[in-house]
Amino acid sequence: MKEKNWKPLLLLSPSLTAVFLLLVVPVCFVVVYSFWLRAPSGQDIPAFQFGNYAKFFADFFYPSILLNTLRVALETVILCLFLGYIPAFFFYKTQSRLKPYLMLLVMLPFWISFIIRTLSWINILGDSGLINHLLLKAGFISAPLSLLYNEGAVIMGLLQYLLPFMILNIYVSLDGIDKSLTEAAQSLGCTEWQAFKEVTLPLSMPGVSAGCLLVFVLTCGTYLPPMILGGPGNEMIANLIFKRVIGTLDWPFGSAISVILMLLLGLIVYTYNRYMGINQIFKSLSNG
Amino acid sequence: MKRLISGWTLIKLYTLLVYVWMFTPIVAVVILAFNPQQFGSFPMEGFSFKWFVKLSQNSTILDAFKNSMILGTLTAIFSTAVGVPAAMAFIRYEFRGKELINTLLIAPIMIPEVVLGVALLLFIRWLQQPKSFVMLVIGHVVLTLPYVLLIVQARLVGIKREYEEAALSLGASPFQTFREITFPLLAPAIFAGMLFSFTISFDDVTATLFWATAQNQTVPVKIFGMLRNSISPEINALGAVMIVLTVSTPLLAGYLTRRFARGTGK
Numbered sequence: 300m301k302e303k304n305w306k307p308l309l310l311l312s313p314s315l316t317a318v319f320l321l322l323v324v325p326v327c328f329v330v331v332y333s334f335w336l337r338a339p340s341g342q343d344i345p346a347f348q349f350g351n352y353a354k355f356f357a358d359f360f361y362p363s364i365l366l367n368t369l370r371v372a373l374e375t376v377i378l379c380l381f382l383g384y385i386p387a388f389f390f391y392k393t394q395s396r397l398k399p400y401l402m403l404l405v406m407l408p409f410w411i412s413f414i415i416r417t418l419s420w421i422n423i424l425g426d427s428g429l430i431n432h433l434l435l436k437a438g439f440i441s442a443p444l445s446l447l448y449n450e451g452a453v454i455m456g457l458l459q460y461l462l463p464f465m466i467l468n469i470y471v472s473l474d475g476i477d478k479s480l481t482e483a484a485q486s487l488g489c490t491e492w493q494a495f496k497e498v499t500l501p502l503s504m505p506g507v508s509a510g511c512l513l514v515f516v517l518t519c520g521t522y523l524p525p526m527i528l529g530g531p532g533n534e535m536i537a538n539l540i541f542k543r544v545i546g547t548l549d550w551p552f553g554s555a556i557s558v559i560l561m562l563l564l565g566l567i568v569y570t571y572n573r574y575m576g577i578n579q580i581f582k583s584l585s586n587g
Numbered sequence: 588m589k590r591l592i593s594g595w596t597l598i599k600l601y602t603l604l605v606y607v608w609m610f611t612p613i614v615a616v617v618i619l620a621f622n623p624q625q626f627g628s629f630p631m632e633g634f635s636f637k638w639f640v641k642l643s644q645n646s647t648i649l650d651a652f653k654n655s656m657i658l659g660t661l662t663a664i665f666s667t668a669v670g671v672p673a674a675m676a677f678i679r680y681e682f683r684g685k686e687l688i689n690t691l692l693i694a695p696i697m698i699p700e701v702v703l704g705v706a707l708l709l710f711i712r713w714l715q716q717p718k719s720f721v722m723l724v725i726g727h728v729v730l731t732l733p734y735v736l737l738i739v740q741a742r743l744v745g746i747k748r749e750y751e752e753a754a755l756s757l758g759a760s761p762f763q764t765f766r767e768i769t770f771p772l773l774a775p776a777i778f779a780g781m782l783f784s785f786t787i788s789f790d791d792v793t794a795t796l797f798w799a800t801a802q803n804q805t806v807p808v809k810i811f812g813m814l815r816n817s818i819s820p821e822i823n824a825l826g827a828v829m830i831v832l833t834v835s836t837p838l839l840a841g842y843l844t845r846r847f848a849r850g851t852g853k
Contacts, residue, residue: 310676311688313669314732318692321729325706326698332709382605389602392595404606410833411613412790414807415826419612421818422619429615459609491594520699522793527814537701537793544705545797554709557702568697 326561333555343550351555361539365559368535371450372518375457376511379465382458383510387469391476402470405463417456417527424452424528448530456524461517465510472506473499505575512571516564536560613830620827622820638824648825651809655789658720658805662727662788663781669728670735671777675769677736678743696733703730704797720803726794731784738783742776782840786833 333351336344355361390402408416423429424446431443446452476499484494522537529535536556544553623635642648676682677689695703707726711718746769754764792807799808806829813822 304682307676307680307682310672310680314673314692314736315688317669317728317732318695321707321710321725322695322698322703323691325710326702328709328713329702329706382608385598386602386605389598392598407834408609408613410786410837412807412826412829412833414790414792414810415616415829416613418810418814418818418822419616419826422615422823423612425818429611459612462605462609516697516699520701522701522796523811526811537699540701540705541796544708550709550712553705557705560699561702564697564699 329554329557332551333558335551335554337549337551341548351552352559354552355555355559361556364534364539365536365563367533368519368537371453371457371533371535372515375454375461375518376514378454378458379461379514380507380511383462383465384469384507387466387473387506390466390470391473405466408459408463413460414523414527416459417523420452420456420459420528421447424455447528448533450529450533452528453524453533456528457518457521460524461514464513464517468510468513469503469506472503472509476502508571508575512568512575516568519560519564616823616826617830619820620824622823624820638820639828641821642824642828645821647804648806648809651804651806654720654803655805655807658723658727658803659785659789661724662731663785665724665728666731666735666784667739667777667780670732670780671739671773674736674739674743678740679748692736693733695729700730700791700793701797704794707794708797718798718800723795723798723803726798727784727788727791730791730794731787734783734787735780738780739773739776742773742779746772778840782837786836789833 332343334347334349336346336348336350338344386405390398390405393401395401421428425431426443426445426447428446430446431440434440435443480502481494481498484498485491489497519535520537521535522541525533525535525538537560540553540556540560543549543556618631620638621634621636622631623633623637673692677685703726707722707729708718711722716722750768750772751764754768755761759767789805790807791805792811795805795808796811799805804812806825810822810825813819
């Protein structure tokens with residue numbers, strides 16, 4: 300019995316050491332630093348004060364970036380759900396021999412560089428991009444529409460990045476449903492639509508909510524799409540952190556914003572975990 | 588019955604449209620890479636390889652490419668070396684605090700990359716160490732470890748304990764059992780984990796922007812820098828090369844594993 304106990308510890312020790320030293324300790328540093336003072340000379344002074352947090356909430360500027368982030372995240376989640384549920388349902392129902400290949404195609408964007416996928420939207424939405432080119436040629440417009448550098452463009456980029464996560468999460472959930480349940484519902488007189496509404500849809504909810512949480516959390520931490528596809532007003536919280544830390548070297552304030560972001564996401568994940576259980580997310584990730 | 592068929596047709600059509608939406612920008616990058624014009628956008632006028640030629644003569648990009656390859660390879664090796672034993676521990680043993688430790692090791696997925704970037708940089712700064720390539724590798728191992736764990740664990744669950752127990756009862760030592768039984772069965776998952784961590788590392792921008800110095804820039808960081816002055820056909824060409832590379836790698840890997848699997852009679 301005793302022999303059994305040291306073995307897993309031995310196997311785990313490299314990864315535990317790595318994660319402890321390179322994740323837990325550094326994150327603790329961020330928390331500690333968020334209470335420090337920044338001298339006018341740029342020096343960081345050890346202290347315990349809430350000035351950095353007070354600064355964040357002092358006027359509407361910083362909270363509005365936070366609200367902006369949350370709004371974009373919410374919009375992305377809703378659109379992802381609308382775009383993702385039907386393809387996931389298609390994979391669940393289809394008898395096609397092409398199904399493995401179609402699924403592979405959904406996963407393909409995972410393998411394509413994120414920055415390329417993001418910047419590829421410039422070719423579509425830009426002033427001389429595909430959409431404007433086609434509209435001009437068809438004579439619908441006389442001057443290019445400005446489709447780029449706004450919130451819509453940012454959300455386009457985010458959707459393309461996050462949709463595969465949503466589709467896979469929903470599909471994993473749908474795939475776990477016993478098909479005899481819908482057959483039973485139909486043999487008891489339900490129409491196809493009723494069977495879907497009363498049986499399939501409720502049973503797919505774990506996947507739907509896991510997908511929503513994942514998309515929401517990933518959007519809240521996103522840096523690249525607002526940088527590349529957004530305008531000056533589309534800054535999100537991660538851009539703010541980067542600007543404060545790398546741009547102005549204000550470590551204490553940057554740390555405080557990081558802590559605010561972590562607390563917010565932590566609260567969301569905690570609430571989710573209480574009601575749904577976090578394992579659903581890992582289930583589909585490990586399938587991916 | 589007729590309504591039902593039309594509903595299904597609608598679902599198919601909708602799925603098709605989502606595919607079109609998802610892949611149009613990617614296809615556009617590849618097509619525009621061959622646009623000979625100075626400004627890489629529509630309309631296409633002609634067809635040329637000149638941006639690829641220009642790209643192959645750009646020494647900073649080639650350097651960045653080399654950096655990315657080395658970084659990705661080292662990350663893949665270390666990440667699986669650390670992750671596979673941990674996955675073994677989770678699937679093969681029962682111990683106290685298992686759930687908690689598992690959550691802790693998967694946590695980097697849920698923590699925004701910006702925060703990871705700040706945290707590690709702050710720590711290194713406190714240790715009064717300069718940013719370096721080693722730090723970049725270390726950071727990328729932390730980023731990719733959760734994915735390796737998830738992939739290897741998922742595979743390990745499917746390998747029956749009985750095989751290992753049979754080997755042990757026939758007199759094999761635990762190490763022999765691992766080498767002869769577990770490892771060959773697990774090899775595809777280890778390979779997948781390596782491939783995955785390579786891709787994540789090769790692809791990463793946000794955290795790398797925090798950790799990279801001017802000397803050890805990666806390809807995505809380089810592209811990010813080039814984007815400051817609007818999109819050029821050279822970026823599209825680089826994008827096309829990256830798309831072809833990163834898409835063909837997993838497809839080739841998948842094909843090879845299937846071939847080998849068939850070769851061994853499975």
